[in-house]
Amino acid sequence: MASSADYKLGEFDYPRGWFMIGDATQLGPKPQTLHFFGKDLVFYRGKSGTPYLVDAYCPHMGAHLGKNDTSYIVRDDEQVEGESIRCPFHGWRFGPDGQCNAIPYSPDFTPKAARLKTYPVIERAGIIWMWHDPQGQEPDQDLPAFATWDKEDEGWVRWIIDDFGTLSLHPIEIVDNMADFGHMGPIHGSVDNQYFDNIFDGHTLIQRFDAGHRTLTTETNETLSLDTWYEGPAILQANMLGTYPSHMLIAHTPVDDGVVQVWHALMVKIPPSTATEDPILVARQYQQASCDAFAQDVEIWANKQACFNPMQIPADGPYGKVRIWYSQFYNPRSKADAIQKRVNGQVVTFGEKRLWEASL
Ligand code: FES
Numbered sequence: 001m002a003s004s005a006d007y008k009l010g011e012f013d014y015p016r017g018w019f020m021i022g023d024a025t026q027l028g029p030k031p032q033t034l035h036f037f038g039k040d041l042v043f044y045r046g047k048s049g050t051p052y053l054v055d056a057y058c059p060h061m062g063a064h065l066g067k068n069d070t071s072y073i074v075r076d077d078e079q080v081e082g083e084s085i086r087c088p089f090h091g092w093r094f095g096p097d098g099q100c101n102a103i104p105y106s107p108d109f110t111p112k113a114a115r116l117k118t119y120p121v122i123e124r125a126g127i128i129w130m131w132h133d134p135q136g137q138e139p140d141q142d143l144p145a146f147a148t149w150d151k152e153d154e155g156w157v158r159w160i161i162d163d164f165g166t167l168s169l170h171p172i173e174i175v176d177n178m179a180d181f182g183h184m185g186p187i188h189g190s191v192d193n194q195y196f197d198n199i200f201d202g203h204t205l206i207q208r209f210d211a212g213h214r215t216l217t218t219e220t221n222e223t224l225s226l227d228t229w230y231e232g233p234a235i236l237q238a239n240m241l242g243t244y245p246s247h248m249l250i251a252h253t254p255v256d257d258g259v260v261q262v263w264h265a266l267m268v269k270i271p272p273s274t275a276t277e278d279p280i281l282v283a284r285q286y287q288q289a290s291c292d293a294f295a296q297d298v299e300i301w302a303n304k305q306a307c308f309n310p311m312q313i314p315a316d317g318p319y320g321k322v323r324i325w326y327s328q329f330y331n332p333r334s335k336a337d338a339i340q341k342r343v344n345g346q347v348v349t350f351g352e353k354r355l356w357e358a359s360l
Pocket residue numbers: 058059060061062063087088089090091092
């Protein structure tokens with residue numbers, strides 16, 4: 001298992017940014033145990049439905065807040081009260097800020113030091129997202145809007161989540177894909193490459209690619225135009241113009257250092273006027289084709305050994321720059337600017353100019 005230190009990414013073992021932690025339909029109302037960033041965590045929803053994420057172990061005597069089925073507090077459904085969560089051991093209650101706000105057998109005294117660590121959480125586009133920051137600071141990046149989620153009236157069919165589970169792989173090897181022009185043909189069946197570039201812009205990294213594609217277009221001579229971008233270290237989105245316009249998500253979150261959980265999802269635009277079949281069925285089939293294409297990458301990742309230094313040839317995309325860009329999230333905020341300045345700009349790997357603009 002290759003760690004962040006093995007890749008010489010920077011001062012931290014885990015990156016700063018927004019990360020997917022699960023499919024919103026599968027999280028809550030019962031408190032649930034999660035494990036990310038090498039930490040045991042507990043996810044719960046307040047009575048309002050608002051999601052919260054806290055460290056799993058109680059500051060009183062170390063009980064696990066999420067792993068309990070037998071305590072009467074749990075059996076009597078008294079673990080979540082309002083927006084607070086109670087420990088199943090002695091019933092200490094913690095508010096959404098993590099502060100202990102009630103102890104059943106101590107009506108007049110709650111210690112100030114009794115505090116659970118909490119993490120910023122947002123529910124958006126059917127997904128629960130958390131902010132992780134090794135320096136413990138508030139977000140300095142916005143969670144992407146995933147605007148197509150709210151465009152059902154324009155024919156967008158919302159995604160369902162494909163969970164690829166955990167891989168013994170450092171996430172840097174997933175991010176490498178942004179520069180990976182050479183795998184498009186052999187892995188994905190791209191034909192007639194037309195254009196491939198990358199744009200590095202602060203905490204955003206873009207890839208633009210035009211080519212024919214064997215599975216995501218109906219005619220072999222049809223061009224698949226792809227705009228793919230990372231906002232932060234772990235959220236990849238792509239706008240694809242193939243048989244249908246679609247909006248892809250690939251999200252990956254460190255579980256432990258060198259182990260990552262991976263998800264895929266796809267929203268597809270099928271305007272009601274053009275649909276002869278059930279649009280949801282068509283969208284699901286199209287999502288499956290995209291999921292199958294992504295599974296081609298995942299099979300490589302699941303079986304490869306770590307690559308600390310890609311043997312980059314002139315025809316390859318800019319792996320080195322991608323890795324420098326990615327290292328900004330493993331270093332203090334104060335260093336991010338200098339790292340970005342080393343890579344900001346455009347690198348054209350193939351072609352002269354784009355023939356298509358993948359605007360949705
Ligand atoms: S260990 Fe949690 S209340 Fe005592």
